[in-house]
Amino acid sequence: MGRFGRLPTVLVYCAMDYGYYRDALAGIAKYAGRKWRILITTDFPSANHLKGHHAVGFIGPITSPEREDIVRNAGIPGVNISSHLKTPRTAAVRPNNPVIGEIAADHLIDRGYRHFAVTDTSDKGYENDRVRGFVDRLAAQGYACTVLPRHLSEQGDDPRDPKALAALVKPVGIFMPHDRAAIRMLSKVVDANFNVPGDFAFVGVDNDVAFCTATLPNLTSIDPGSDIVGFKAAQVLDEMLANKRQPRAPILIAPRGVIARESTDLAKLNDPEIAGIVRYIREHACQGLAVKAVSEQFAMSRRTLERRFNQLLGRSVLDEIRRVQIEHARELLTQTDLKIETVSSRCGFEDFRCLIRQFRKHEGVPPGTFRRMRRMK
Template identity: 30%
Template sequence: MTRFEECAAMLKGIAHYERSHRPWAAFLDDEARAEVDPHWVRSKKWQGVISRHTTPALARVCAEQKLPLVDLNDCPPLDGVAKIRPDNLALGHLGAEHFLERGYRYFGFSGFADQGWSGERRDGFVEALALAGHSCDVQDVAYPGDLTPFWDARQIATLSPWLKRIPKPCAIMACNDMRALQVISAAQTAGFLVPEEVAVLGTNNDTIRCELAYPPLSSVATNAFQSGYQAAEHLAALMAGETAELLDRRIEPLGVVTRQSTDILAMGDRNVAAAVSYIREHACHGICVEQVLKQAFASRSQLEKKFRRYIGRSPQAEIRRVQVAKIRQLLFETNFPLKKIAELAGFEHVEYMCVVFKRLTGDSPGNYRKKVQNKNLPKR
């Protein structure tokens, strides 16, 4: 996630712990003074620290002041500092499983060679593919730290020839959502359809970045809320004088949030690809099969036959599947009322949307929303 979105989710987890336990008088260091200014840390008698971007300087001053410190940064642990971070191997495994379920046989991973968290995600992706009997083409580069439009353009130019070498249709996982957007741009620059020829999956589920992408980016969601909650829980134990083994806890991901960049099955028929692409972009606008036929340049009987062969359902069923996927996304990511969700998913009547959703998922929209919201609650 972007720093803002991830930190906001972590703060919500911390606040949830604080509300359900003994209240804290917390100070939010918006300017990150504690990371670089030891005098600032010494200026007040703090009782404990949770840090998202922990530096060796901050760790040293906390040790000097005997301040309990919990580190939420996704990097190798500092000596004597408790750490909570994402389970990066599991993130990679989920990415591989997402693509394998869609029938892909050719895979790639693009990440940053000098970042440990990226390497762990790559290793999890490659390992899961190997267990299923598949290989993976890896393209790693050094992360510059200071991102500029010029570096972004150079990366797209480097990624395009790499993508051309991988047989199509192929599935590419990126180490984070920013890298995934570069992969999408590189694929489009090389003339490939996304996701019909190159499916792209990001990591972190930075929802703003994912939704601004074209097509919208699927991403493996970390659980920053749970990271924040467990950091607060562990800090409370340290402040209470409890002694424990040095912590380096990995937080399980929430799962894959599917958007258009991977919302397709691997296929080699251009008529079906064109039809599926049109459905993907317009299903939530209330389209009918006749409109799809015009885009696929095929008769209804031909297209029905090809759909059954390649994706195992009719064009009408595919329209409904895309609509239901949109409903699930909105139930997961927003608090919109059902009437608004029906409108955004292409249903004129909310009652009919509820009937379709329950028929295809076995759950009412209300029950589904409760389930996905409960996944974010702290584990006891």
């Protein structure tokens, strides 16, 4: 027997059609290193398959109670990396789906959108959790959300599509709970000769890079931290193999955040000069940027700068600087354990008191409370 054949075998089911599962596989492999032999299957295994390979454990999406039974009856520990089952009976590691929706809402609000829409996911489980997070976040900020008819996010043209698109108040920010649905509707919008992101802005989920960058305009998407899900799932399996204890509840992984692309890119504005200023603010806001410095950089009087900026974006230059700073602060608070003072410094605030004051103004709660709320969900 070769040296790799002597390693314990962990069977990993990977639905290769989905970027989420491919990225999770990368995280599993990173944890496993050379301590396990990873055996990949692209079809959900049967009980005989699990037993026949003498696997010590299983990791993969378990999407039904029947599949749970297969893993449990095989007599080996399994870790579910799917969000389909609300109360799984196996160990589970999954993205924090309500927070994904919240991040999407924050991104569209920050981009200046005031009308919003989502697809109907009333019977879609984890997709509904993402949409609920989106809608609840909007409501907390005082915004309503339209529920779209399902045919707009389904494959193929529907004679009802043009009328449904025309009926939406524009500009409108659209959230779809996964990239494929977002791309399907985005294509219909482009075919109907609407402007993206001028009339419609789109945010998907999973950051499936091949899909997001192949479509035009490129799709903005939430990175759910799929590789971290995979890494943590492997760690949980390792702990179960060592002590036989299964976690009592699903372990939730905070999303990495927004991967902004053309479908929400305000730099694609009709005014090239203001578009350049928006890009400049994005790049320098967290370095302690002042409005005076922006005015001087673009050789424009402050009065003219403010007038043109407000006409196009509906907010002041300082508002845009603060928006970028707060957006970065939210990411750091969600994804790291950095102290508030460090977050303040990295976001370009004068001191941590200024961060607390501005964060409370934008989010309604201080940074520490925001961090705890995100992690409890």
